Structures are given as C-alpha cells and as structure tokens.
Amino acid sequence: MNLEFKVEGGDFTLAGNASSQIKKMLKQLNIDPKIVKRVVIALYEAEVNIVAHAYRGIITAEIDPHGVRLKLEDEGPGIPDIEKAMTPGFSTASEQVREMGFGAGMGLPNISENADDFRIESEVGKGTTLYINYNF
C-alpha cells in the first residue's frame, strides 16, 4: 500500500495531519502498537521539520507485509552540515517554531532513535530527503 501527502511549509495548523492519517492506517492494519508508536513519533518529528524549515514537501509511506518505508522529500534551504544537525541540542528553528513546543534540537536524534534505518540526503538551496525504514 502506498500513501502520499503534501505538506506546506509554515502551516502549523495542519502539521501532523499526514502523520495522523498514516497512524490510523497502520492501526487499521493491526500492526504491533509498539512499532506504530515508533513509526509515528519519527514521522511526526519529520513532518514538523518540513513545516518548520522547508517551503513544501511530500511524504510517502509504503506499507507491506515486510515493513514500512517512509520518504519525506522537501523543497527548502537544505542542511549544510548533516552531522551538526544530528547533534542533540543543535537547532536553527525560528522563534515561532519554538513557541509551538519544538525547535530544541531534539527532532533528528529522536527520528534516528525511533527508526530501524534512517538516512538523510540534503542539498543546500534545494532541499532535504529523509528515508525512515522499519522491518516487521
């Protein structure tokens, strides 16, 4: 099963909408709740990152009997130094993002913590793609 969602940068009223719909689908498929929680925590963090940092993005989720594969591709400023971005506590988030309860430099490390396999590709001035995978 393939699901696709568009995410608009800067629109915090809708942030989490895609994650919520994917969560409902995973629950309907009777996937182990512990895996569902790890998937949606990573997915929600990544969705908030698109809203917080990018202009727009597309989230795709592939679900099959072997696992879940998430791809979050955004058009945005990109990440100049991925290693630095992965450092707990490092953040470039705006004041608005911090007021929403995010932007403490915990997102990417928490995605990594909750993923079976996590990879970032980024090009400055173009955008960032996250691959987050789970095996059942």
Next chain:
Amino acid sequence: MKIRDLCNLVNGTVLCGEQHLDSVVEYAFASDLMSDVLTVKTSEFILITGLANLQAIRTAEMSDTPFLLICRGKEVSEEMLDLASDNEILIISSSFSMFKCAGVLYSAGLKPIY
C-alpha cells in the same frame, strides 16, 4: 489514579473526552517542550502542559496518550477541542500552575516516568 479524582485534585474542568473519566492513569509527564514529550517511551500517561495549541493535542495523539491537562487556565481553542474530540483525547483545564498541578498530583500518588 482515576481521571475523575485527578480532575478534582487540580480543581479542573473537563473540556472534552468525558468518556475517560473512569479511566485510570498511573504516570504523568509535565513539559511545555513537545520535542521532549516525543522522547517518552511510555504510553497512557497524562501530559501536563502549559502549551495550549494544536501541537499539544497532536503530540498527545502521536504519543498514544489520551489524557491532557492544560494548566494556568490557558485558553483552549475550538480547533483544539475538535482535534481532541476527533482523536478521543480528554482535556482537563486547571487554573493551577504547572508546578502546583504536578506537586498536588505527585503527592496524591501519580508516578513520574523518569
């Protein structure tokens, strides 16, 4: 601790999710930082927060917890109530500060996660 008793202890008002009043909760986590809440591995805790916005509801949803306590009488918008109702999340509003809510509930036996 029964949600109904918890609500009385913080002099709270149930804004939505009355169906949870007889549910029991054992653990609580208090934070305004949703990023920190998302690192909590436990499910079914009550989230005590002063952050009254849609992301507090979303964070509860993603954390698999249906219980939310908003402190300091922060205004809860119609959009927040709609989103919470759609996801069967209980919201209690209390005029107490986050410190007082946490202190009262801890003294009454609600457990910390960490």
